[in-house]
Amino acid sequence: MxxxxxxxxxxxxxxxxxxxxxxxxxxxxxxxxxxxxxxxRRTLLASYDRERGQILVGGDAVARSTATKDDLKWERTYPQGELYAPLTGYFSFIYGAGGGLESADDDLLSGTSDKLFYRRISELISGRQPAGASLDLTINPDAQKAAYDALGDQKGAVVALDPRTGAILAMVSKPSYDPNTLTSHNLNSVTAAWKQLNADANKPMVNRAIAGNLYPPAPSSRS
Structure with missing residues (x-):
């Protein structure tokens, strides 16, 4: 050669x-x-083929997936919108999972977490429709509503903890936003809502309890 x-x-x-x-x-x-x-986008399309797990507070869903007749088989909805938006975040076809638990625990909610391996095997063997895992929060719905109402129109945040366990009983951030505006299957309205929220000088999508310009603890009252 x-x-x-x-x-x-x-x-x-x-x-x-x-x-x-x-x-x-x-x-x-x-x-x-x-x-x-x-x-x-292939991952996003695949995620809409299965029901996403619920986010539960006091046994009630504050984030759930509703069946549709669209090409996207499920639509994410938030029944109490602004009250829990800083906690739930949003799940949008255009902008993905963001903001709160929708992002932090996306793999569990979508059913792709390695922690759900045996569950996926069970679903495969039994022929059950694959679905994401649900999250049951420590939030107390009465405490959450009371904190939300007490904050009123003020810009700020409220967090209430169980001193015995450290469990979060309430987490409120204001101003808030309606995550339903980002999860619609009307992509033009979703884009318009996204631009409006990001242009808002009050930054409603920032959870002021854990991000942004954090606030010092309020002084305790003395009798």
Whole structure:
């Protein structure tokens, strides 16, 4: 074999090895990252094929999925909107999962968490329709409503904890927003709502209890 052919064969072998190594790295090391990437529309479309888990407060759903007759089989709804928006966040076809628990526990709510492996096996064997896991919060609905009403039109946040366990009983941030405006299947209205919320100088999508310009604790009253 002459020298030019030998060099050409070496280059071809190196190119083949590079493609093989790159494909192996993507499939085995980047697969989960790419699958969960916010811009991956295939993942978003697949997530709308199964019912997303509920977010529960006092046994009632403050975030749930409602069946539709659209190409997107489920629509995320928030029955009490602004009251729990800083906690729930939003789940939008355009903007993904964001804001609160919808983002923080997206893998559980969507049913893709490794913690649900045995559940997925059970669903596969039994033929049950796959669904996400629900989250049951420690929030007390009466405490949440009382804190929300007490804050009134003021800009700020209220957090109430159980001193015995550290469980969060109420978490309110104002001004708030209605996450339903971001989850509609009318994508034009969703885009308009997103622009309006982000242009608002009061930053209603910021949970002031845990983010943004945090507030110092209020002084305790003394008799």
């Amino acid at each position: 002459n020298s030019p052919i030998r060099r050409l064969g070496l280059v071809a072998a190196l190119l083949f090895f590079s493609v093989f190594a790159s494909s192996t790295y993507i499939m085995f090391f980047q697969a989960k990252e790419l699958y969960n990437h916010q811009g991956n």
